[in-house]
Amino acid sequence: MKWLKRILFLLAIIVVLVIVENYPKLNIISGYASKYMASSVLVGNHMPATINSQDLDVPLINLATTDYNKEQGFAFSNVYGLMERKAVDRQELGTVLVNDDYKEGEPYLQPIRKRNFDSIPYPFGHLPAKDTLFPEIDYDQLNQAVALPFGTPELQKTRTLLILYKGHLIHENYVEGFDQDTPVLGWSMTKSVLATLYGVLEHQGKLNMDWPAPIAEWATDDRKNITLNHLLRMQSGLDWDENYEKISDVTKMLFLESDMTQAQKEKEVVAAPTEIWNYSSGTTNLLSGILRQQFRSHQEYLDFPYAALIDKIGAHSMLIEADLKGNYVGSSYGWASTRDWGRLGQLYLNKGNWNGQQLFSEGWVTYITQPTPDSNGTYGAHFWLNSEGIYPDVPKDLYSMNGYQGQYVFMIPSKDLVVVRTGLAEFPEFDVNGFLSALVAAID
Numbered sequence: 001m002k003w004l005k006r007i008l009f010l011l012a013i014i015v016v017l018v019i020v021e022n023y024p025k026l027n028i029i030s031g032y033a034s035k036y037m038a039s040s041v042l043v044g045n046h047m048p049a050t051i052n053s054q055d056l057d058v059p060l061i062n063l064a065t066t067d068y069n070k071e072q073g074f075a076f077s078n079v080y081g082l083m084e085r086k087a088v089d090r091q092e093l094g095t096v097l098v099n100d101d102y103k104e105g106e107p108y109l110q111p112i113r114k115r116n117f118d119s120i121p122y123p124f125g126h127l128p129a130k131d132t133l134f135p136e137i138d139y140d141q142l143n144q145a146v147a148l149p150f151g152t153p154e155l156q157k158t159r160t161l162l163i164l165y166k167g168h169l170i171h172e173n174y175v176e177g178f179d180q181d182t183p184v185l186g187w188s189m190t191k192s193v194l195a196t197l198y199g200v201l202e203h204q205g206k207l208n209m210d211w212p213a214p215i216a217e218w219a220t221d222d223r224k225n226i227t228l229n230h231l232l233r234m235q236s237g238l239d240w241d242e243n244y245e246k247i248s249d250v251t252k253m254l255f256l257e258s259d260m261t262q263a264q265k266e267k268e269v270v271a272a273p274t275e276i277w278n279y280s281s282g283t284t285n286l287l288s289g290i291l292r293q294q295f296r297s298h299q300e301y302l303d304f305p306y307a308a309l310i311d312k313i314g315a316h317s318m319l320i321e322a323d324l325k326g327n328y329v330g331s332s333y334g335w336a337s338t339r340d341w342g343r344l345g346q347l348y349l350n351k352g353n354w355n356g357q358q359l360f361s362e363g364w365v366t367y368i369t370q371p372t373p374d375s376n377g378t379y380g381a382h383f384w385l386n387s388e389g390i391y392p393d394v395p396k397d398l399y400s401m402n403g404y405q406g407q408y409v410f411m412i413p414s415k416d417l418v419v420v421r422t423g424l425a426e427f428p429e430f431d432v433n434g435f436l437s438a439l440v441a442a443i444d
Contacts, residue, residue, distance in 0.1 A: 024247055025060075026083035031097055031255030033064040038075035038087035038095035041068045043319055043335045044183050048075075055424065060245075074098075085255075094321025094333060101258040101324055109326060111302040115316040122169060122339060123346045124355055126314060129169035134443075137170070141442035146171050148435045149421060156431075157406075157424035160184065160338040164346055164418040165443070172338070183317050183335040184422045187403030190320065190334030191284045193305070193344065195232055195368065195382030197291060199360035200308050203352070206294065209367070209381075213286075214293060215265060222269045228290070230273040231283050232381040233372040237271035238264060240280040250281050254332060258324040261289025277374040281331035284382070288330040298326060313347055313354050315340035332404075338420050345401075345409040345418035369399045393437035406430045415440050 033056055040051045048068040056066060066077035075095070078084040086098045092110040096102075118125030133139075149158040150173065159178050163171040172180065186193075201207040209229040218224050223238070230236045241248040253263040264282030295301040305328065310318045317340045321333035336344075347353075352360040368381040377388030386398035394412070401409040406426035410419040419439065423430065 026079040027085070028247060028251045028255050029060055029079050030064050030066075030077040030083045030085040033061055033066040034075045034077035034085045034087040035095065035097050035255070037066050037068055037077065038089065039185065039321065039333070039335070041075065042073075042089050042095055043321075044185065046177065050177060090322070092319065093326070094319055094335070096322070096324055097255060099256070099258060099324070109299050109302055111306050112299070113303075113306045113311055113316075115311055116314075117316075118314055118355070120355075123164060123167065123343050124314075132168045132170070134165065134168075134170070136444040137165070138442045138444070141438070142171065145435065145438035145442055146173065148438060149423075149430065150175075155425065155429050158421060158430065159424070160420070160422045162338045162342050162418075162420040163439070164342055164349075166416045167346060167350075169342075174338070178338075180339050181317065181337050183319065183337055184341070184407065185403075186334045186336065186341065186401070186407050186422075187332055187405065188281070189341070189401040189403040189407050189409060190330055190332055191281075191382045192401035192409075193309075193318075193320065193334050194284055194288060194291070194328070194330030196309060196344075196360065197305055198228070198232065198287070199352070199364040199368070201291075201294065202364065203358065203360045214290060217265065222272075226273050228287075229381070231287055231290075232368075233277070234279050234283055234379065235274050235277050235372060235374070236280075236283060237269050237273050237275055238278075238280070238283070239267040239270045240264060240278055240282050242279050242281060253282055253285065254329075259327060260285040260323045260329055260331070261292070261325075261327045265289070274373060277372055277379065279379075284331040285327065285329060288328045291330075292327060302326070309359060312357075312359060313343045315343045338422060341401075341409050341420045341422075342418055345411050345420065348399075348411050349413060349416065349418055369397075391433040391436060393433055394440060398436075408432070410436065412436075412440065415443055417443070 037051055040046045041048060052066060063079050064077045068075045074086050074088045076084060076086045087095045088098060089095050119127060121127045122129040149156055149161055159175050161173045210227055213226050213228060213231060226236045242250045244251060253260050257263060264280060264286040292301045305320060315336055318336035320328045322328050348365060351362040351365050352358055368383045370380055371377045371385055371387045372379045378385055378390055384400045384402045386394060386396050389396055395414045397414050398410055398412045406423045408421045
C-alpha cells in the first residue's frame with residue numbers, strides 16, 4: 001500500500017510537470033486556431049465546420065475547440081477549456097487576435113481601395129479568359145500532367161490549380177468549396193508580395209537596396225552595417241528561431257505580439273551580414289515596419305500596397321492582414337484568389353510591366369532571382385529558386401513564391417509559364433518535381 005501511494009504521488013508530480021511545461025503552448029495553439037478560423041470565415045468565405053474538419057485537423061492544433069460566433073462576429077478557441085483566445089474582424093485589415101492591448105470600439109485606419117475592373121480578358125483584365133489553342137502544346141500530355149496534383153486527394157490535398165501560358169489561361173481546376181473567386185491564404189507567399197513593394201519603391205527612385213536599414217537602435221552597434229539587401233536575402237546575421245513546433249520566435253510573434261515589426265529588430269547579432277543565411281518571418285515583418293517609415297502618414301502606408309501594386313494589376317480579391325498596431329503582416333497573412341495569385345506571377349513573367357505600365361524595373365527580376373550565398377541556390381530575395389536543381393527535372397530558371405502547406409506561384413520564364421497551386425500538403429506528399437516536369441514536357 002505504501003509503494004502504491006508513492007507511485008501515485010510520483011505520477012501526480014509528473015502530470016503537474018507536464019501541465020506546467022506545456023501550458024504556455026496552449027496559448028499558441030488556441031491563438032493559431034482562432035485566428036485561422038476568423039480569417040477563413042470572414043476573408044475566405046468558408047464554413048466553420050469545414051475549417052475544423054479540414055484545415056485545423058493537424059497535430060496539436062486539433063487539440064483546440066474552435067468556433068465562430070456569427071452574431072458577434074468573432075472566432076474563439078480553447079484547449080480543454082484552457083487559454084481561450086479570440087480573433088475579431090477589422091474589415092480591410094483582415095482579422096486580428098485579441099490581447100491585453102486590444103481596446104474594443106477603438107477607431108483604426110483602413111486602406112482606401114479603388115477597385116477598377118478592366119474590360120479585357122483575364123489575366124490582364126476582368127473579362128472571361130480567351131479560349132486559345134497552341135500548336136506547341138500536347139494537350140493529351142497536358143491533361144495527364146494537370147491530373148497529377150489531384151490524383152490522390154487524401155494525400156496531396158490540392159485545392160486549386162491554375163496555369164497561364166504566354167499570358168493565356170490554359171487550365172484551372174478547383175475542388176468543392178473553392179472557385180476562381182475564393183481567396184486563399186498564401187502564408188509565406190506574402191513575403192514575395194512584401195518584397196515586390198520594395199521593388200516598386202526602388203523603381204520610383206525612393207529606395208536603394210544597398211542602403212543601411214533605417215533603424216535608430218542599430219546605429220551604434222554591430223547591426224549598423226545591415227542593409228535592406230541583407231534583410232531581403234535573409235542574411236542579416238541576426239538571431240532568429242523559425243520553428244513552428246514549439247514556443248519560438250516566430251510563434252510568439254504571430255500569436256502573441258501586438259506589433260510584429262519589433263521581434264526581429266530586438267534580436268542580437270550572431271554573425272556578420274552575409275556570413276549565414278537564416279530564414280526568418282521576423283525579418284519580413286521588420287521590413288514591413290521599415291516600409292511604413294517611408295510614408296508621412298499611416299494612411300499612406302496602408303494605401304500604398306493596393307494603389308501601387310495590388311489593385312493596379314486588378315488583383316482585387318487580395319488582402320494583406322495587419323497586426324494590432326496596423327502593420328501589414330508581410331510574413332504570413334496575404335489572401336487572394338487563385339486567379340489573382342496568377343496575376344502577380346504574370347506580372348513577374350512580364351518583368352514588371354502591366355498593360356504598358358512599368359510597376360517595377362526589369363532589373364528587379366534579375367535581383368530577386370540572384371541566388372543568395374549559403375542558401376544552396378534555393379533562395380534569392382524573398383523568392384525561392386531552382387538554380388541548383390532542387391526540382392531536378394524542371395528548368396533551372398524557375399523561381400517561385402512558396403507558402404506553408406504547399407501554396408505556390410511558380411514562374412518558369414523559359415517556358416513562358418505561370419503555375420499556381422494551393423492546398424494543404426507540400427513535399428513529399430505533393431510531388432512538385434513530378435508534376436512540373438510532366439507539365440513542361442507537354443510544351444514543345
